[in-house]
Amino acid sequence: MHDKPLHVADVGEQGLLRRLLRFCDGAVVGDDAAVLSMTPGRSLVVTEDMLVDGVHFSVGLANPAALTTSYADAGWRAVAANLSDLAAMGATPLGITVGLGVPAQMPVSGVEALYEGMVACLQTAGAAIVGGDVCRSDTLTVAIAAFGEVIPSQVVRRASAQPGDAILVTGVHGASRAGLELLLQPDCGKTLSESDRALLIRAHQRPMPRLDVVQLWRQHYPDARVPAGMDSSDGLADAILQICRASGVGAQVWGDRLPMPAVFPSWLTPEVALDWTLYGGEDFELVLCLPKESADALQMHLPSAALVGEVVAGDAVRLVDAHGDETTLSMARGFQHF
Amino acid sequence: MHDKPLHVADVGEQGLLRRLLRFCDGAVVGDDAAVLSMTPGRSLVVTEDMLVDGVHFSVGLANPAALTTSYADAGWRAVAANLSDLAAMGATPLGITVGLGVPAQMPVSGVEALYEGMVACLQTAGAAIVGGDVCRSDTLTVAIAAFGEVIPSQVVRRASAQPGDAILVTGVHGASRAGLELLLQPDCGKTLSESDRALLIRAHQRPMPRLDVVQLWRQHYPDARVPAGMDSSDGLADAILQICRASGVGAQVWGDRLPMPAVFPSWLTPEVALDWTLYGGEDFELVLCLPKESADALQMHLPSAALVGEVVAGDAVRLVDAHGDETTLSMARGFQHF
Numbered sequence: 001m002h003d004k005p006l007h008v009a010d011v012g013e014q015g016l017l018r019r020l021l022r023f024c025d026g027a028v029v030g031d032d033a034a035v036l037s038m039t040p041g042r043s044l045v046v047t048e049d050m051l052v053d054g055v056h057f058s059v060g061l062a063n064p065a066a067l068t069t070s071y072a073d074a075g076w077r078a079v080a081a082n083l084s085d086l087a088a089m090g091a092t093p094l095g096i097t098v099g100l101g102v103p104a105q106m107p108v109s110g111v112e113a114l115y116e117g118m119v120a121c122l123q124t125a126g127a128a129i130v131g132g133d134v135c136r137s138d139t140l141t142v143a144i145a146a147f148g149e150v151i152p153s154q155v156v157r158r159a160s161a162q163p164g165d166a167i168l169v170t171g172v173h174g175a176s177r178a179g180l181e182l183l184l185q186p187d188c189g190k191t192l193s194e195s196d197r198a199l200l201i202r203a204h205q206r207p208m209p210r211l212d213v214v215q216l217w218r219q220h221y222p223d224a225r226v227p228a229g230m231d232s233s234d235g236l237a238d239a240i241l242q243i244c245r246a247s248g249v250g251a252q253v254w255g256d257r258l259p260m261p262a263v264f265p266s267w268l269t270p271e272v273a274l275d276w277t278l279y280g281g282e283d284f285e286l287v288l289c290l291p292k293e294s295a296d297a298l299q300m301h302l303p304s305a306a307l308v309g310e311v312v313a314g315d316a317v318r319l320v321d322a323h324g325d326e327t328t329l330s331m332a333r334g335f336q337h338f
Numbered sequence: 339m340h341d342k343p344l345h346v347a348d349v350g351e352q353g354l355l356r357r358l359l360r361f362c363d364g365a366v367v368g369d370d371a372a373v374l375s376m377t378p379g380r381s382l383v384v385t386e387d388m389l390v391d392g393v394h395f396s397v398g399l400a401n402p403a404a405l406t407t408s409y410a411d412a413g414w415r416a417v418a419a420n421l422s423d424l425a426a427m428g429a430t431p432l433g434i435t436v437g438l439g440v441p442a443q444m445p446v447s448g449v450e451a452l453y454e455g456m457v458a459c460l461q462t463a464g465a466a467i468v469g470g471d472v473c474r475s476d477t478l479t480v481a482i483a484a485f486g487e488v489i490p491s492q493v494v495r496r497a498s499a500q501p502g503d504a505i506l507v508t509g510v511h512g513a514s515r516a517g518l519e520l521l522l523q524p525d526c527g528k529t530l531s532e533s534d535r536a537l538l539i540r541a542h543q544r545p546m547p548r549l550d551v552v553q554l555w556r557q558h559y560p561d562a563r564v565p566a567g568m569d570s571s572d573g574l575a576d577a578i579l580q581i582c583r584a585s586g587v588g589a590q591v592w593g594d595r596l597p598m599p600a601v602f603p604s605w606l607t608p609e610v611a612l613d614w615t616l617y618g619g620e621d622f623e624l625v626l627c628l629p630k631e632s633a634d635a636l637q638m639h640l641p642s643a644a645l646v647g648e649v650v651a652g653d654a655v656r657l658v659d660a661h662g663d664e665t666t667l668s669m670a671r672g673f674q675h676f
Contacts, residue, residue, distance in 0.1 A: 030584065031495050032426035032568050033385035035488065044382060046468060047371035048483050050437035052475045088370035099388035099437070099481040130384060133481075137390045143437035143471075143481030145386050150373060157369050230370050246368065331352075 008111065008136075009104035016102070016111065017134055023115040025095065025128035034130040036094050042149035045091040051078050053140035071110045073205040074142070075117025077282075081233060082146035083125055083209035084284040088231035090156035090214055091148035095130035096122065098144055101137030114142070125211050154218065154226055158246035161228035161289035165311040167251060168227075168295045170210050170285045171304040172259045173236045174273070177280025179204025189267075196263045203261075207284040216301050227290035237278040237329050239287040240309070244317050247289075253309035253329065256322040278319075278329075346449065346474075347442035354440070354449065354472055361453040363433065363466035372468040374432050380487035383429040389416050391478035409448045411543040412480070413455025415620075419571060420484035421463055421547035422622040426569035428494035428552050429486035433468035434460065436482055439475030452480070463549050492556065492564055496584035499566035499627035503649040505589060506565075506633045508548050508623045509642040510597045511574045512611065515618025517542025527605075534601045541599075545622040554639050565628035575616040575667050577625040578647070582655050585627075591647035591667065594660040616657075616667075 008016055021029065028034040038044065051074070079096065086093050098118065102111060115129070122128055179200040182189045189197050210231075217227075228247060232239045236258070244251050255274065264273040289311050290298070299305045317329045346354055359367065366372040376382065389412070417434065424431050436456065440449060453467070460466055517538040520527045527535050548569075555565075566585060570577045574596070582589050593612065602611040627649050628636070637643045655667045 030497070032423040033383045033429065033484075033486070035427065035490075035493050036382040036384065037490075038376060038380075038382055040378065042376075044374040044376055044432070044485065045371045046374065046433070046435055046483070046485055048435035048437045048470050048481070050439055050471045050473050050475075050479070050481055052439055052473055055474055085370040089373065091371070094382070095384070097384055097386035097483055099386045099483075101388055101390055101439075101477070101479055101481075132386050133388045135388050135390055136393050137388075137477050137479060139439070139475050139477045139479070141388070141439055141475060141477070141479050141481075143386070143388055143439075143479075143483075145384070145435055145437075145481075145483030146371075147382065147384055147485070148371070152373075152375075155373050159368070 006108040007104065008102050008106045008108060011108055013134060016108065019108065019112065020115055020134065023119050023129055025130050028130045034095070036130060036147065038094070038149050041151070043152045043155070045086055045089050045148040045150050046145065047082055047085040048143065048145040049078065049081050050141065050143045071113035072117035072120070075114040076121040076206050078142045078144050079118045079121040080207045080209050080284055082144045083121070083211060084231045084233060086146055086148040087209050087211045087214050088156060088229060088286060089148070089150060090154045090217070090226065091150040092211065092214060093125050093127040094147045094149055095127050096144050096146045098129055098132035098142065100132065100134045101139065101141035102134065103138055103140060104136060106140065124208065156226055156229045158228060158230050158243050161243050161247035161249050161311050163249055163311050163313045165228070165289040166292045166295035166307050167240065167253070167309040167311060168288045168290065168298065168305055169232070169236060169259060169308050170213050170302060171283065172261050173232060173283045173285065174264065174276035174280045175200050175203035175261045176207060176282040177276040178261060192263060192267060200261060203283070207282060209284050210286050213286055213302065217298070220301065221294065221297070224294050225291065227288040229286055229288035232283050232285045232287050233281060235279045235281040236287065238331070241317055241329060241331055243287065243289060244315065248315070250312045250314040250316045251309050251318070252312055253317065253319045255319050257306060257308050259306040344446040345442065346440050346444045346446060349446055351472060354446065357446065357450065358453055358472065361457050361467055363468050366468045372433070374468060374485065376432070376487050379489070381490045381493070383424055383427050383486040383488050384483065385420055385423040386481065386483040387416065387419050388479065388481045409451035410455035410458070413452040414459040414544050416480045416482050417456045417459040418545045418547050418622055420482045421459070421549060422569045422571060424484055424486035425547050425549045425552050426494060426567060426624060427486070427488060428492045428555070428564065429488040430549065430552060431463050431465040432485045432487055433465050434482050434484045436467055436470035436480065438470065438472045439477065439479035440472060441476055441478060442474060444478065462546065494564060494567045496566060496568050496581050499581050499585035499587050499649050501587055501649050501651045503566070503627040504630045504633035504645050505578065505591070505647040505649060506626045506628065506636065506643055507570070507574065507597060507646050508551050508640060509621065510599050511570060511621045511623065512602060512614035512618045513538050513541035513599045514545060514620040515614040516599060530601060530605060538599060541621070545620065547622050548624050551624055551640065555636070558639060559632065559635070562632050563629065565626035565632070567624055567626040570621050570623045570625050571619065573617045573619040574625065576669070579655055579667060579669055581625065581627060582653065586653070588650045588652040588654045589647050589656070590650055591655065591657045593657050595644060595646050597644040
């Protein structure tokens with residue numbers, strides 16, 4: 001094939017929309033808006049994320065040297081972030097709409113790969129693209145709004161953590177950060193096995209939102225007190241701090257119980273391992289605060305989960321290491337986009 | 339005040355988010371997603387639009403010479419476009435989420451004015467901002483997802499027009515296009531009165547989505563056949579063509595019955611007046627196809643409405659002028675973003 005690749009400018013807005021229709025739920029697109037049925041008695045849950053090339057991912061349009069994300073992976077991750085927000089509320093997804101701002105010189109195959117990645121992630125959750133918009137922009141931009149439904153009494157919120165609650169995380173943290181490092185600086189992973197490298201890179205490129213935890217909870221503990229919680233998209237430390245601030249409580253976090261990828265101790269210094277685990281971000285696990293008995297029970301169904309601390313009275317969030325030494329966690333270390 | 343104006347870069351992402359919280363519904367923000375109650379028995383209606391500075395509006399960041407929209411007007415129009423999509427489905431709004439991509443050098447006061455404009459338009463519909471996201475972008479971008487609810491049997495769709503239906507438009511067309519022209523070329527309006535100028539400019543800057551028509555229909559005609567229809571955001575001709583294509587029908591459109599601003603005949607040549615009325619776009623009226631008796635009845639409650647044609651068998655959409663001369667309308671004249 002020696003044909004010149006087709007660019008967005010070659011097909012026009014209508015042409016691009018027609019090509020993207022096959023990624024959408026054909027039963028609901030074609031009108032000014034999509035109509036979706038809801039399960040009777042459920043509340044609506046809505047969230048929106050905006051992702052910009054060069055800030056949230058790098059498909060190399062903004063800076064070709066910084067290509068760390070394929071279009072398909074960028075699409076997957078954008079959807080995963082939104083579905084994770086729904087999971088963090090205890091909701092199940094109904095669908096998403098996609099606003100795409102696209103440079104005229106972007107290859108059409110890249111736009112299609114982006115939508116393929118979105119659909120692939122949605123399929124793991126039984127959801128679909130139900131509408132959206134496409135327009136010209138100098139900066140590749142993906143704005144995803146996700147809609148879900150939740151049993152009103154089962155809404156998971158940040159503000160309901162109570163002193164005495166156990167802090168449970170649903171999986172390892174730091175893997176996505178490590179995967180990004182391996183993409184940016186391949187040499188740093190020379191000592192890792194091929195499968196360990198691949199696993200970490202996959203954690204970065206194809207994170208799985210924990211909608212399974214919502215199902216699990218609903219199935220096994222319909223009458224238990226609903227946990228407080230949120231997702232760890234901005235990092236494990238950030239999630240614990242946000243929950244504590246919203247609930248007006250403090251926490252003790254046990255540094256030696258934080259679940260990290262198995263290769264971290266032999267690969268990284270303890271400082272870097274702890275840093276990536278606490279602050280890496282984008283692991284899209286859930287951080288839940290709930291009575292110790294409930295946490296123990298949930299952990300039996302969730303082998304990847306770990307108890308990492310305890311909610312306490314006050315407002316200090318302290319990290320306690322294996323020797324009993326304490327440091328205070330603060331928001332200042334969090335990710336700032338500007 | 340001689341202080342340097344505050345820019346987005348000065349307050350950071352968290353600082354900007356804190357400032358924007360006051361524009362949001364305080365009862366539902368603060369978690370990973372917003373939870374909204376729905377009226378029992380209603381279906382969910384969702385839509386998303388993406389607007390980019392320099393393409394859909396010009397606040398002068400992309401091109402300072404092309405400043406035709408204040409930040410507040412840009413916010414109003416972005417929301418109006420989404421609420422109009424809900425109105426076009428026969429839905430009433432529940433709320434919106436806002437994704438904002440914002441250049442670091444944008445004044446914070448501009449971002450706040452943008453949100454003030456959004457909230458002002460939402461208040462006319464009793465709706466609110468319930469969530470969203472803010473991130474850095476070289477291009478000012480506003481992605482709005484709007485959520486509404488509809489009685490399942492009352493959904494307005496494009497595909498249900500039938501031969502014999504009257505074509506009703508809910509108000510004048512061409513006013514927004516005229517307002518834009520007055521902003522771009524003030525000299526062209528020298529012969530207009532101040533109030534006529536102001537009215538046309540307002541039609542461009544502060545369009546009103548026709549949610550009143552949804553209420554009216556539900557109140558007076560709960561048992562009538564639901565009209566086919568859509569909004570005229572991309573122009574009156576485009577709306578008629580889209581409805582006909584989706585319904586597999588044609589139409590006769592009466593050129594001398596198209597409602598246009600009262601000043602058009604004395605101000606513009608007949609050709610320009612017709613062009614702006616048919617193709618101007620962004621008037622955000624509704625175009626409805628329904629039995630003649632229903633159209634006559636609806637018109638009694640809607641003095642701004644006009645019958646502009648008839649749905650016919652076949653697939654040709656013909657414009658018939660006062661002398662009976664016919665021209666064929668086609669999509670080719672429509673707006674293309676690329």
